[in-house]
Amino acid sequence: MTDLRKRTKSPAEQTEAEKYANKEAKKPTFSYRESPLTVLISTSLHIRAIYHIFVAILIMLLIDTVVYDLIERGKINVGLNVIANGFGDIGRGVRLWLFDLSIALAFYPALKIYGSSRMLLKNLPGLQRVWTGFGIIGLVSLETLLIAVPTWDLGRQHLAIASSAAVTCEMFRFVMKIHAVAISCIPRFHNEKIPLPTFKSYLYFLFAPTLVYRDEYPRTKKIRWEVVTFHILEVFAIIFYNSFLWERFILPYWSDYGKQPRIEAGTVVRGMFACVLPGVISFLCGFYCLLHAWLNAFAELLRFGDRLFYEDWWTTSQFSKYYRAWNLVVHSWLRDHIYKPIAPSAGKVLATFIVFFISSVAHEMVLALSFGFFYPVLLMEFGVLGLLLLPLTDAIGRRFPHTLNLLMWLSFFFGNGLLWSLYPMEYFARQNCPPSERDSFFMPKSWSCPEIILKPNWTFQNPFDIIH
Structure with a gap:
């Protein structure tokens, strides 16, 4: 009797094309998925109400500031100066971005030339190995150039904070993009039956909201322009929101830091705690702006079907799950190309x-x-303390999920409060303190200027002593 069942081929029997197809099939697949907050806001009245609460808080803070400015100063200033200063010299930032884009575009013809030359040497294994070495050197050189030139330019002459942040984030994004394409082409170099990416696929990937390369992605049928417009408006609103928080809560505490030779320790501590709430609001707004509104706007423009850019990190009780769920776009790249x-x-x-x-x-x-x-405040919080908390929260978080979730949120509050205090302290100390021979890019100035002192004749009274 003939066995009609399909027999699975062993690895030795499979062709290179079949091995590549099987390898691709095992990789995490893209599918039609919405972002978690999109689903929650559209299906849950409770989550939609929380969204409206954040909008209402912004409106009330705006009204409060307008009233204060009109009464005290006779003019309205609601963070627009912060936005203008933050995105200052935007033309220079655009030029740096265009440089990185040109390097990323130049990578594609270099890839095609490398692949074609390698096929010509398929019967010369020795020369193929030498050519592979040249290919690796070329890839590393391009990635180094992408990072080195903007870093040198920004180090030579400081660019406005927001413009610099945009340039450096794009710099790393382009590096990760071309690295992902190069790695995906390794099995294609060994078999001419597997074609290299087309320029159309490569160009689409450069702007698609993912760092994991595929020749094709799930695509929606049409662009919903009302969705694009809504998310772009959210991005602008959050930029305004953050600049407003900076002007309303950060500048009053830290803009004069360093103008006086001494400052009381209590004033510093009080300022740090005052920055906790605006710090965590900015943290949440930054997450929503970049990983939800911005990426969803681009996904809709490019008809990119898979919009799972993050998972419900806010419910987790383990830092390991938080780091994976917070930013799936970067996490997927780190997992596939580093880990x-x-x-x-x-x-x-x-x-x-x-x-x-x-x-x-x-x-x-x-x-x-x-x-x-x-x-390196963020470096210590993320790269040191966050790493140390991984095994601790993995063990305890499974037993006490609700308690650990509360503790994680407390860490977000304190951590962001420190970030929104220490960086402004250093920033304004460098602006306000007198120049010194010890001034350096790497040596913190706020440690020596101003001098932090204890309040003279400070005493503590028992708050429970109500009998006078």
């Missing part, structure tokens, strides 16, 4: 450490080039 290649030989612990180190250094570079100084 998975390293883990089999280095082990999971070392691979995790390397991933955290690379990610924290990249984040710190964005802040250092944006502010114009190196002050």
Whole structure:
């Protein structure tokens, strides 16, 4: 009797094309998915009410500021100066972005030339190995050029904070994009039956809201322009919201920091706690702006069907799940191109450490080039404390999920309060303190200027003593 069942081929029997197809099938697939907040806001009246609460808070703070400015100053100033200063010299920022874009576009013809030349050498394995070495050197050189030129330019002359942040984020985005394409082409170089990416696919990937390369992605049938407009308006509203928080809550506490030679420790501590609430609001707004509104706007413009850019990180009780769910776009790239290649030989612990180190250094570079100084507060919070909390919260979070979720949110409050205090302190200390021979990009100035002192004759009274 003939066996009609389909027999699975062994790896030795499979062709290169079949091996590649099987390997691609095992990779995480893209599908038609909406962002979690899109689903929650559209299906839950409770979540929609929370969204409306944030909008109402913005409107009330705006009204409060307008009334205050009209009464005290006779004019209206609601954060527009902060936006103008933050995006200052935007033309220089655009030029740096165009440079990075030109390097990313030049990568494609270089890839085609490399692939065609390699096929010509298919019967000369020795020369193929040499050509592979040249290819690796060329890729590393392009990635280094993408990072080095903007870094040199921003280090030579400081650019406005928001413009610098945009340039540095785009710099890293282009590096990760071309690296992902190069890695995806490795099996194609070994078999001419598997074509290299077309320029159309490559160009689409450069602007698609993902860092994981595929020749094709799920595509929606049409662009919903009302969705694009709504998300773009949200982006502008959140930029205004953050600039408003900066002007309303940060500048009053820290803009004069360093003008006086001494400052009381109590004033510093009080200012830090005053920055906790605006810090966490800015943290939530930044997440919503970049990972929800901005990416969904681009996804809709490009008809990109998979919009799972993050998961419900706000409910987690483990830092490991938070780091995975917070930004699936970057996490997927780090997993595929850093963690998975390293883990089999280095082990999971070392691979995790390397991933955290690379990610924290990249984040710190964005802040250092944006502010114009190196002050590794985020590096310590994310790359050191966050890494140490991984095993602790993994063990305890499973047993006490609700308690650990509360503690995680407390850490978000305190962590963002410190970020919104220490970076402005250093920023304004460098502006207000007298120049010194010890001034350096890497040496914090706020540690020595101004001098932090205890309040003279300070005493503590028992708050429970109500008998006088």
